[in-house]
Amino acid sequence: MTVQITKRHLDFVEEARKAFEESPRLESYRSSDESLLALRMGAYRDCIDVYNLDGGVANFVQQLPPMPAPRKMIHDFSLLMEHQFPKMFSIENKELGVLEEVSGFLISELNKRDKDKFAITRYCTMIANCAMMIADNEGSQEL
Structure with a gap:
């Protein structure tokens, strides 16, 4: 499925970037209407993957050991x-x-x-x- 990147997506990336910078331990961020999801990614945790959410499946909590970001x-x-x-x-x-x-x-x-x-x-x-x-x-x- 091909998705066209819109201004809404770009605005959300900027919103997610600010949220991740304010909370270094934050790994995911949802848009206020819960239609978009941003995930902190990459070996240096410096990338943001954005997903359209067509509906939630489940929240699987505490499935991984905590991995705080290094100072x-x-x-x-x-x-x-x-x-x-x-x-x-x-x-x-x-x-x-x-x-x-x-x-x-x-x-x-x-x-x-x-x-x-x-x-x-x-x-x-x-x-x-x-x-x-x-x-x-x-x-x-x-x-």
């Missing part, structure tokens, strides 16, 4: 990490010596611990959280 600081930090990851250990990387020194220290600390993968992952996330807090307090506002 903006965490989101921005993780995007920068993802961007830098492919070139992190490239020969051109001028900070390679510092990275090797820091990673060597961390590996030596991990070698003092049990080889429990969950414990190692938890330890590494604590280190990443400390690095993120330093970046938030001392680094640039723009990542």
Whole structure:
């Protein structure tokens, strides 16, 4: 079924965008006459799917575990990490010596611990959280 996008649809997208921005945990939004539904979508929760509602089926509540949106600081930090990851250990990387020194220290600390993968992952996330807090307090506002 092909649907022609109208000004009403575009106005609803803008209305839904504002609602999602005001409530970061909101995942869906209905028009006041309940004829349109907007769903927050995408890997970064930055897309809006709009559906015409010809009639409801049911409201299936609490079917998924709650997945709150990450804080903006965490989101921005993780995007920068993802961007830098492919070139992190490239020969051109001028900070390679510092990275090797820091990673060597961390590996030596991990070698003092049990080889429990969950414990190692938890330890590494604590280190990443400390690095993120330093970046938030001392680094640039723009990542």
